[in-house]
Every structure is written in structure tokens, then in C-alpha cells.
Amino acid sequence: MDKINRFLDRSKNSRPDINANTEIYVQLKPFRLPLILVVLLMMIGTFGYMAFSGFNLMDAFYQAGMTFTTVGFTEVAEITPAGRIFTVAFIFAGFCAFTFSLGIVIETFKKGYLINAIRERNMISKIARLKHHFVICHHNIYTIELSKQFRENHIPFVVIDNDPNFNEIAKEHKYPYYIQGEPHVELSLLKAHLSSAKGVIALSSSIADNIAIVATVRLYEKELEIDTPYFIMTSTDNESDAEKLKKLGADSVILPSKLAAQKLSAISVRPDMENILDKFLYKKDTLIDIEEIEVPEHSWVRFKRIKETHLRDMTNANIVGIENENGSFIAMPNGDVVIGTNSKLLVIGTAKGIMLTRKLIQNRYKPQEFKYV
Numbered sequence: 001m002d003k004i005n006r007f008l009d010r011s012k013n014s015r016p017d018i019n020a021n022t023e024i025y026v027q028l029k030p031f032r033l034p035l036i037l038v039v040l041l042m043m044i045g046t047f048g049y050m051a052f053s054g055f056n057l058m059d060a061f062y063q064a065g066m067t068f069t070t071v072g073f074t075e076v077a078e079i080t081p082a083g084r085i086f087t088v089a090f091i092f093a094g095f096c097a098f099t100f101s102l103g104i105v106i107e108t109f110k111k112g113y114l115i116n117a118i119r120e121r122n123m124i125s126k127i128a129r130l131k132h133h134f135v136i137c138h139h140n141i142y143t144i145e146l147s148k149q150f151r152e153n154h155i156p157f158v159v160i161d162n163d164p165n166f167n168e169i170a171k172e173h174k175y176p177y178y179i180q181g182e183p184h185v186e187l188s189l190l191k192a193h194l195s196s197a198k199g200v201i202a203l204s205s206s207i208a209d210n211i212a213i214v215a216t217v218r219l220y221e222k223e224l225e226i227d228t229p230y231f232i233m234t235s236t237d238n239e240s241d242a243e244k245l246k247k248l249g250a251d252s253v254i255l256p257s258k259l260a261a262q263k264l265s266a267i268s269v270r271p272d273m274e275n276i277l278d279k280f281l282y283k284k285d286t287l288i289d290i291e292e293i294e295v296p297e298h299s300w301v302r303f304k305r306i307k308e309t310h311l312r313d314m315t316n317a318n319i320v321g322i323e324n325e326n327g328s329f330i331a332m333p334n335g336d337v338v339i340g341t342n343s344k345l346l347v348i349g350t351a352k353g354i355m356l357t358r359k360l361i362q363n364r365y366k367p368q369e370f371k372y373v
Contacts, residue, residue: 016128017190024121027114034101041068041097045090053083068094119167120180124191127177130156132198137183137213139163142203142235142256144173151176158192184212186220195224199231199251207241210234211248218249290320290348293357297341298364307335314367315356317349 045064049055055063059076066073067090079087108114133156136143143159150157151174159175160183170178181188183204194200194217202213214232221230233252236242242253295301301309312318322330322337323344330337339345347357360367 016124017193017195018124018187021121023117024114027108027117030104030108034097034104037097037101038068041090041094044093048086048090049079049083052086053077053079064090067091070094116167116180120191123177123179124193127158127179127191127193130158130177130193131196133157133177133193133196135160135189135192135194135197135200137161137200137202138204138209139166139169139173140203140205146201146203147173147175158197160188160192184209184216186216189216189220194220194230195226197230199233202232202234202250207236207238207244210236210245210250214245214248214250288348289351289354290346291354291358292323293345293347293354293361295339295341295343295345295361299341299361300363300366301339301361302341304339305335306333306337306339309339311357311360314360315349315353317347317353317357319345320348321346 042061042064045068046057046060049060049063050057053060055077063076067087070091134150136146136157136159139159139161147157147159149155156177158177158179159170160179160181161169162180162182163169164180166178166180177192179188179191181191183189183202189200200213200217202210204210204213214234217230217232231252232250233254234245234250235254235256236245237255237257239255242255245253301311306319320332322333322339323346324330324340325342345361347354349357
């Protein structure tokens with residue numbers, strides 16, 4: 001069964017990281033006073049009929065219930081004059097309690113907090129089923145475009161934003177999973193099931209918010225003591241802020257203005273290359289793909305020349321770049337270049353060829369196909 005779950009990429013624990021019923025209990029607090037009034041008045045009515053009309057406990061409780069609810073079905077026994085005066089007073093007291101309680105109930109539902117809490121609990125339960133998803137912090141134009149790409153490529157994601165009308169915004173932009181709250185607060189990240197997430201993308205226009213998100217995620221990561229660290233990506237328009245974010249723990253910092261300038265420069269020099277990346281790299285179901293594959297310490301390709309591995313012959317994918325452990329990059333390496341430990345290989349080819357290349361590189365032993373090449 002464990003093998004089947006791993007094959008289906010299912011999480012063993014689909015419970016939320018936080019108790020989603022806590023907020024509902026908070027919103028139900030206003031209903032405590034009406035319930036107390038009902039119980040108190042029923043007790044007063046029961047003991048009143050026992051004292052003024054001599055009813056036994058069961059008859060007194062039955063009479064108090066019919067009088068309190070103004071049903072007036074019948075009198076279980078003859079009521080004394082003192083009992084009738086008590087009945088009139090009890091009816092007025094019940095009517096006042098009912099009116100007061102109805103006002104509280106209407107006001108609670110009118111505010112919408114209880115409905116929102118129930119809706120959020122249902123959403124948290126759905127998010128708890130996700131695994132290897134991305135948590136996108138803050139809604140903006142980048143989030144809208146990123147969500148479209150993720151949906152097209154079937155990448156699960158959760159969007160967090162503190163806009164009071166985020167429920168309507170999420171439905172408008174077809175966010176399948178979303179949380180209304182402050183993205184840098186641990187509570188919001190827990191609602192997004194961070195423990196099973198693959199990474200976090202912070203897209204706030206404020207550097208302070210992005211720093212808070214990075215710091216919160218890294219601290220939570222240490223508490224969980226997970227084997228694979230979260231991949232954290234963020235954005236900024238300032239080079240110095242980018243350096244700060246990287247030092248604090250961000251894996252990748254995107255500068256939108258710089259990317260736009262680079263693309264404009266490339267298009268101005270080579271107008272015919274405008275849609276190459278969009279066509280082959282950023283669009284799903286394309287014939288060509290490119291990926292960076294890291295060489296683990298146990299890989300059989302370590303300390304071998306590229307031509308000795310015969311990866312090209314086995315997978316039909318090409319190594320077009322190698323980044324060594326010291327950070328130096330070799331573009332279009334020839335067959336005599338040696339593959340070192342923790343090197344990163346830039347591989348281009350079909351999606352199937354790249355997947356097979358990654359599998360071969362991560363193997364500890366030389367593949368059987370090697371001797372037929």
C-alpha cells in the first residue's frame with residue numbers, strides 16, 4: 001500500500017497543519033448567551049409550576065416548554081390563580097428572551113464571520129490533500145499570470161492575500177485554493193499546508209513583507225527538520241534588496257524590470273528570436289525542453305568525461321552547459337570535460353529525454369544499457 005501511495009504521490013497525512021474548527025468556535029461564542037437564557041428560563045418555568053401549581057417535575061417541565069414556546073397546546077392539570085399570574089409573566093419573559101436571542105443570531109450571520117469561517121475550514125480541508133504544491137504570497141499582476149501558467153502545467157498552488165474581498169478576487173481569477181490572511185504570519189502559512197509544500201513564492205511590492213515571509217518560512221523549516229529545504233522565490237526591483245533577500249535565505253530573487261530590459265534588448269538585436277523562449281520553454285507540451293540537473297555524490301557519472309557517459313546516445317538529450325561546484329560555468333562543453341561532484345548540468349532535449357537523463361544521473365550504478373552503446 002505504501003508503494004501505491006508513493007506511486008500516486010499521495011501524502012500519508014492529509015490532515016491540516018492547524019485545527020480549522022478553532023475559528024468557528026470563536027464565531028459561535030455569541031450564541032452562548034441565548035442558550036443560557038433558554039436553559040435558565042426553562043428551569044425557572046419548571047420550578048415555578050411546581051411551586052405555584054403543585055405539578056410534578058415531568059408535568060412542570062412539559063408545561064414550561066409549551067408556555068415558553070407559546071404553543072399553548074393544553075394544560076396538563078388545573079393551574080391555580082397564582083400559577084396563571086406566573087404563566088403570564090413567564091410568557092413575557094420568554095418573548096423578550098426570544099426577541100433578544102433572534103437579534104443576536106441575525107447580527108452574527110449579517111456580519112458574515114461565521115459563514116467565512118465555515119468556508120475557510122472547507123478550503124483548508126481541501127488544501128490539506130495537496131502535496132508538493134507552491135504557496136504564492138500576495139495577489140498582484142504577477143500572481144495572475146503565474147497562476148495561469150501553473151494551471152496550464154497542472155502545478156498545484158495556494159494563494160494567500162490579506163484583501164478583505166479576496167474570496168471574490170480568487171473566484172474571478174480562478175484560484176483553485178486560496179487563504180485570506182496576512183502572508184507573512186505563520187498562521188496563514190499553516191492554513192496553506194506548508195508542511196507538504198514544495199516551495200514559497202513571495203510577490204509583495206514591499207521588501208519588508210518579502211523579508212518577513214522568507215524569515216518565517218526558514219524558521220518553520222528548522223522546526224520541522226525536513227530533509228529537503230523549501231524552494232523560496234521572491235521578487236524585487238532593487239539589486240541591493242535582492243542581495244539582502246538571498247542572504248536571508250531566498251533561493252532565487254527575480255528582478256522584473258531587469259528581465260524586461262534584457263528581453264527588450266534581445267528582441268531589438270534579434271527581432272526574429274522574440275518568441276523562441278515562449279514557444280519552446282514556457283509553453284507546455286512542446287517538443288523541446290531545458291532543465292538543470294545536479295550531480296549527487298553517489299552518482300556513477302562523477303569524475304567521468306562527458307563522452308564516456310554516453311548520455312547523449314542513451315537519452316537523445318544534450319549537455320549544453322556545466323556549472324562546477326566552485327560556481328564556474330562552461331558553455332557548450334566538449335566530450336573531454338570531466339563531470340565533478342555537485343556539478344549542475346544544463347540539459348536540453350525532449351521532456352522524455354530529460355527525464356531519462358535525470359534518472360540515469362541520479363543512479364548509483366552504471367546502467368545496463370551502457371554496454372550496448
